[in-house]
Amino acid sequence: MTTTTPTSAAGPAGATGPTFRAPTASDGPAMWDLARASGLDENSPYAYVMWGEYHAGTSVVAVDDDGDLVGFVMGFRVPAAPETVFVWQVATSEACRGQGIAARLLDSLVERTGAEAVEATVTPGNDPSAALFRGLGKRHGKRVEETPLFAEDLFPGDHEAEVRFRIPVGTP
Ligand SMILES: CC(C)(COP(=O)(O)OP(=O)(O)OC[C@H]1O[C@@H](n2cnc3c(N)ncnc32)[C@H](O)[C@@H]1OP(=O)(O)O)[C@@H](O)C(=O)NCCC(=O)NCCS
Structure with missing residues (x-):
């Protein structure tokens, strides 16, 4: 099940929190900017525009009262196990x-997708x-499985190994 209805979340003491909604292709440039500013791997602007168009059902953006993008989570359903959503960034x-x-971006992603599990890879220093x-x-009362996935030597240049985190989030 996928929903695209924007939801708001209360922020600290009386403030209005950001609105959470599915991205569109128009969010691509702001997602690209935020990814670069956050020190994530450099990907092409095209990747973010494409993601907003083709993976909107498994991605969420957080937008503040001025309409500025303040966060995003980008994911896709694992082709061989579509009940699992892999978080790319x-x-x-x-x-x-x-x-x-x-945390609210991830909660929104789980709610919108009805995923049974979320997977991501994390570098040991992050x-x-x-x-x-x-x-x-x-929050789901589940043990997170953490297993080595991509070794350092798979990546050119200076890149740490990546550990797979698998988080069961469905009902038992
Ligand atoms: C990782 C990142 C997305 C977290 O965003 P955030 O909005 O600060 O996270 P939240 O406030 O929702 O906190 C989520 C959890 O992380 C913890 N956390 C947040 N910042 C932390 C820090 N600097 N050190 C340790 N724990 C931290 C919080 O305590 C919270 O834990 P809890 O659920 O047990 O209370 C943000 O730091 C970021 O954008 N980093 C750069 C990009 C990146 O590395 N992305 C991940 C790889 S794709």
């Missing part, structure tokens, strides 16, 4: 971090990312 703007926006996915497991 997730980021929030630096000024908005630590306010639960990334504590905020590991905490984000462990937190998703905690």
Whole structure:
């Protein structure tokens, strides 16, 4: 099941939190900007425009009251196991971090997709990312499986190994 209805989430003390909605192709440039500003792997602008068009049902953006994009999560259904959503990238703007926006992006993704499991890969040095996915497991009362997936030597240049996080989020 996929829903595209925008939802809002209350922020701290009386403030209105961002609105969460499915992306469109027009969100691509802002997602690309945020990915680059967040130190994520460099991908082409095309990838983000394409994602907004073709993977909107498995992605969510957070937009503030001014209409500015302050976070996104981009995912796809694993072709051989479509009940599993793989999160390719997730980021929030630096000024908005630590306010639960990334956690709410993941919660919104799970709700919109009805996924039974979420998978992502995390580099061992990325504590905020590991905490984000462990937190998703905690909210669902599930143990997060963490297993080595992509070795360092698969990547050209300076790139850490990637550990697969699998978080069961469906009902038992
Ligand atoms: C990872 C990232 C998306 C987290 O965004 P955020 O909006 O700050 O996250 P939240 O406020 O929702 O916090 C989620 C969890 O992470 C924890 N966390 C957030 N920042 C943290 C930090 N710097 N160190 C340790 N834990 C941290 C929070 O305590 C929370 O844990 P909890 O659920 O147990 O309470 C953000 O730091 C980011 O954009 N980083 C750069 C891009 C990146 O590395 N993305 C992940 C790889 S694709």
